[in-house]
Amino acid sequence: MKTATEFAIVETNGIRLRVALAGKGPLVVLVHGWPESWYSWRHQIPALAAAGYRVAAPDLRGYGGSDKPAPIEAYSIKDMCTDIAGLIESFGERQAILVGHDWGAPIVWNTSLFFPERVRAVAGLSVPYAGRGPAHRIELFRNIYKDRFFYQIYFQQPGVAEAELEADVRTSLRKIYYGASGEGIKAGPRPKKPPDAKYLDGLTDPDPLPHWLTRYDLDYYAGEFERSGFRGPLNRYRTSEIDFAQQAEVANRRIEQPAAFIAGSLDPVLTFLPGLDLVARMREHVTDLRLVRIFDGAGHWIQQERPAEVNAALLEFLGGLT
Numbered sequence: 271m272k273t274a275t276e277f278a279i280v281e282t283n284g285i286r287l288r289v290a291l292a293g294k295g296p297l298v299v300l301v302h303g304w305p306e307s308w309y310s311w312r313h314q315i316p317a318l319a320a321a322g323y324r325v326a327a328p329d330l331r332g333y334g335g336s337d338k339p340a341p342i343e344a345y346s347i348k349d350m351c352t353d354i355a356g357l358i359e360s361f362g363e364r365q366a367i368l369v370g371h372d373w374g375a376p377i378v379w380n381t382s383l384f385f386p387e388r389v390r391a392v393a394g395l396s397v398p399y400a401g402r403g404p405a406h407r408i409e410l411f412r413n414i415y416k417d418r419f420f421y422q423i424y425f426q427q428p429g430v431a432e433a434e435l436e437a438d439v440r441t442s443l444r445k446i447y448y449g450a451s452g453e454g455i456k457a458g459p460r461p462k463k464p465p466d467a468k469y470l471d472g473l474t475d476p477d478p479l480p481h482w483l484t485r486y487d488l489d490y491y492a493g494e495f496e497r498s499g500f501r502g503p504l505n506r507y508r509t510s511e512i513d514f515a516q517q518a519e520v521a522n523r524r525i526e527q528p529a530a531f532i533a534g535s536l537d538p539v540l541t542f543l544p545g546l547d548l549v550a551r552m553r554e555h556v557t558d559l560r561l562v563r564i565f566d567g568a569g570h571w572i573q574q575e576r577p578a579e580v581n582a583a584l585l586e587f588l589g590g591l592t
Contacts, residue, residue, distance in 0.1 A: 275315055277335070280328070282356030283349065288335030289357070290327040293319025296390075297363045298588070299354060300327040303372020303396070304503050305435075305446060307334045307494050309487075310371065313577030314584065321585055326366075328357060330374070332502020334494045342428070345505040347513040348384060350377045355385040364388075367588065371395035371573055372539075373506055382527050383520035391591050393530040393561075393584065395572050396537050398552040402521040406514035414544065419463035419471075425507040432500045434468050440492040445473040447488075452569035453480045455536045482575045530561040530587040532580060534568025561587045 275292045290308040292315050300311040308327040318325045329336040331353060332345065339345075354377060358366045367390050370378035375394035382389040403410065411420050425431045435442040448454040454474065461472030479488065531552060533540060540548055553559055563583045565576050573580045 279335075280357055280360045282360055283352045285331055285337040285339065285353065287328040287331065287337070287353065287357065289329075290315060290325075292316065292325045293323055295322040295324050297358065297361060297366040298323045298325050299357060299366045299368050299378075300325065301354065301368065301370035301374030301377050302327070302330060302333075303370070303374045304506065305443065305491075305495065305500065306372070307491065309490055309494075310571070310574060312487075312574075314369075314573055314581060317577075317581040318584065318588075321588070323367075323588065324361075326357065326361065328353075330377075332498070332505065334498060338498060338502045340501070342505045342508045343512055345502065346509045346516060347376065347380050348516040350506070351381040351384045354378070354381045355388045358388050365390040367391045367393075367591070369393045369395070369584065370397075372397060372570070375399075379525060380517070380520070382525050382529075383523050386523075386526065389527050391528040391530075391587070392525065393532065393587060395532045395580070396534070396539050396570055398531055398533075398540075398548045399525060399529075399555055400543075400546075400548050400551045401555045402514070402517045406510040408510040410543070415465075417465065419465055419467040421469055422507050423465075424467075424469055425504050428501075428504075428508070431469060431504055434470060435500045436495075439495045440488065441475060442470060443491050443495065444479070444488060445470055445475055447483055447571060448476040448480060449473045450538060450570035451480050451482075452534055452536050452567050452575055455538070455569050456567070460538070480575075482571070482577075525556045526558065528558045528560050528587075528591055529556045530563075530583070531559065532561075532563045532572060532583050533565070534570065534572045534575065535564050535566045536568060537570045537572070539570065560590060 302310045311327045368378035375397035379399040382392045
């Protein structure tokens with residue numbers, strides 16, 4: 271499927287974002303996660319454009335061709351959501367359909383709460399919406415994972431994870447992508463590491479690459495992070511207390527827009543909070559959850575691992591919007 275993808279620099283919320291653009295029609299904004307870029311939507315952009323949608327896939331702040339503010343607080347959830355709301359306005363649109371994966375999912379869920387007038391419908395991939403919670407996320411994780419390693423806790427100290435991941439970007443990404451993929455998870459359980467371990471300790475370096483990640487794909491991602499570094503992307507993990515305070519504004523709101531959730535059955539995100547069914551919890555906070563698709567055997571990088579199935583699910587969801 272061939273659809274021309276162009277790039278634009280868009281000013282929003284005091285920063286500039288590089289945005290991949292294709293197609294004409296109702297605006298669909300695709301919001302990537304960590305550690306990715308607009309490129310993680312390479313299979314969805316042409317499919318949605320060919321189906322009659324105007325597609326915009328930004329590099330989030332801190333990534334790729336977008337601005338990279340240094341302060342941790344610049345990556346708060348409300349700033350990320352304001353970026354997306356401003357992006358919609360910059361295209362002269364009143365509303366857009368938002369689709370987000372990994373960190374992009376909380377960003378689009380929360381954009382629909384902070385800026386409901388800007389969001390026509392919303393779809394989250396891999397990360398369901400479970401409400402604000404009783405405490406900020408790192409406090410919760412520290413209680414759950416107090417005697418073992420958990421990557422989000424490891425990411426809290428500025429400079430530590432940056433040094434590890436930037437020492438060999440290509441190898442880091444290769445291990446990260448494989449480790450959370452369906453292939454990596456089916457190959458064996460994740461290593462149980464002590465709290466003082468490093469992120470990459472015990473992760474498999476795949477040879478060959480999983481079928482959904484070509485050498486060209488890995489080259490593209492590695493080139494982006496070799497230029498931009500990991501500081502901005504990791505700062506998104508360091509705003510837990512700021513996010514919790516900002517979300518007080520919308521804590522009692524439900525997501526009212528038409529919504530969808532798509533994930534892989536092996537996605538480790540679904541077991542972050544042991545004993546809690548996050549999809550069932552999402553139904554308590556999302557009024558109009560029209561589509562839920564869990565693809566058997568798939569891992570975390572769902573739109574790259576199962577592009578045809580994800581495209582079909584998104585088009586089914588979009589086609590049901592009046």
